[in-house]
Amino acid sequence: MDTLESLRRKADGAADLKSVVRTMKAMAASNIGQYETALSSLKDYSDNVVLGIAAYLGNNRPDRSSIPDFTPKKTPTSIIAIVFGSDQGLVGQFNDSLTGFVSNKLGELPGEKKVWAIGERVGLLLSDADFEPEKLFLVPGSVQLISPLVGEILIEIHQHSAEFENPEVYIFHNQPKSDYGYTPVVQKILPLDENWLDSFIKTKWPSNNLPQVVGDPKRTLSALIREYLFISLFRACAESLASENASRLQAMQRAEKSIQELVTDLGFKFNRLRQSSIDEELFDVVSGFEALKD
Structure with missing residues (x-):
């Protein structure tokens, strides 16, 4: 009694x-702000890279051999699924919904699957879903730590591409909604194909002064493609972290x-x-x- x-x-x-919950709410809201700011800044840089690739393709319609990692005519030997999840708890269904989405999408794809998990908790859930992660990365705790993580992932992709010819690389992560919450999404970043080329060729130059490519065109395109891959991974990581903190904010509000x-x-x-x-x-x-x- x-x-x-x-x-x-x-x-x-x-x-x-x-009092603790209020503090965690304030931290989550602050983190959302810094990741949204990073995404806003990244958009300007991404637009410049897209315009650079479009400028190159507008002057040169390259053949397959002139583009790094362009799709050969062989079928892919392996599929790499890069899954951005969470290392920490108190995020509601953030990892569970993403794991279900990954399982459904990978089940539709033929070939050998290799899963790389960013986040220990999502890695455990993927293991329970019979997708044992081959590599496990730590989730960056701030915007400044995203770039080192992306660089590490790019090195792993390069090494895997040298070992296995023509791998398909997919990025899975949660993306913030414009109104409220988040939704799981997937993006195929490799190999580059005709659809990828067409998406850039259709990009219009913003002025009447047409650009010119200076220096070795092949090296220029190779550098632009590396930046395109970096931006794709950086954006996925930042959106995942923003979604994670949004989910934590919702959980703290309920608590x-x-x-x-x-x-x-x-x-x-x-x-x-x-x-x-x-x-x-x-x-x-x-x-x-x-x-x-x-």
Whole structure:
């Protein structure tokens, strides 16, 4: 049975927990802001890279041999699935929904699958779904740590491409919605194909002054493609981190609501018990007074 002291301890504990939840909410909101700022800055750089590739393809319609990692006529020997998840908890269904999405998409693709997981928690879920991660990377804790992670992944892709001819590389991650929440998405970044070429050729130059490619055209295109791959991975990681913090923010909002309801309920119980105790004491006083009077 609850006592006044036990109810007071529970109320104090709930108040302390509510303070922690508010702090986590503030941190999640702050993190969302920095990742959104990074994505906004990345867009300008990405637009310049796209225009550079479009400028090259506008002057040169290259054959397959002139483009690095361009699709050969052979079927792919392996599929690399890069999955951006979470290392930390309190993110709701962030990792679970992404794991289900990855399982469904990879089940539709033929060939040998190799999964690279960014995040220990999503790696465990992928293992439970019979997609044991071949490589596991740590989730970057800030915007400054995204670039080193992307560089490490690009090195691994290059080494894998040298070992296995013509791998298909897919990026899986959660993408923030414009209104609320997030949704899992997938992007194929390698190998480069005719659709990839056409998407850049259709890009219009923003002015009437047509560009010219300076220097070795093949080296120029190779550098632009490397930047295109870097941007694709960087964007996926930043969007995943923004979605993770948005999911954590939602979880903290639900937790704060539950704690507030608990505090209110404890307050009602405490007041009822205290009033009952006061009534009993008053009854004892009145009874004693009546006994002494008689």
